[in-house]
Amino acid sequence: MKFLCIQRDCPDGLLSKTKFLEVYSTFFPTGNPDKFCNHVFRSFDGDNSGKIDFKEFLLAINITSGGDPKSKLNWAFTMYDIDGNGTIEKDEMVEIIGVSLIIVLFWKLENFKIQYMY
Numbered sequence: 112m113k114f115l116c117i118q119r120d121c122p123d124g125l126l127s128k129t130k131f132l133e134v135y136s137t138f139f140p141t142g143n144p145d146k147f148c149n150h151v152f153r154s155f156d157g158d159n160s161g162k163i164d165f166k167e168f169l170l171a172i173n174i175t176s177g178g179d180p181k182s183k184l185n186w187a188f189t190m191y192d193i194d195g196n197g198t199i200e201k202d203e204m205v206e207i208i209g210v211s212l213i214i215v216l217f218w219k220l221e222n223f224k225i226q227y228m229y
């Protein structure tokens with residue numbers, strides 16, 4: 112399993128979408144996580160620069176690993192509001208729930224296979 116090494120993988124201190132997808136894919140190797148990854152990356156890339164800087168990275172870690180409910184809700188809203196117009200349309204809801212379900216399904220399938228292999 113590959114982990115992110117900031118000095119080695121992000122020498123300029125910025126995490127690119129390609130590197131993010133590469134690391135993310137090691138955790139979810141099946142189920143084509145590209146679409147889901149793109150939405151997660153977009154919601155973390157606060158200034159829409161195409162790269163996640165250290166401040167955005169720390170904010171993402173803080174929110175997803177124990178942030179207060181309001182921060183988590185704001186982050187989730189950003190992820191669902193794909194076009195950033197301030198409202199979540201039905202198509203956006205369907206898109207995010209769809210890609211999330213695929214990731215969860217493949218993750219559960221992988222765990223099921225691993226559990227019954229040993």
Ligand SMILES: [Ca+2]
Binds near residue numbers: 193196197199200
């Ligand atoms: Ca929207």
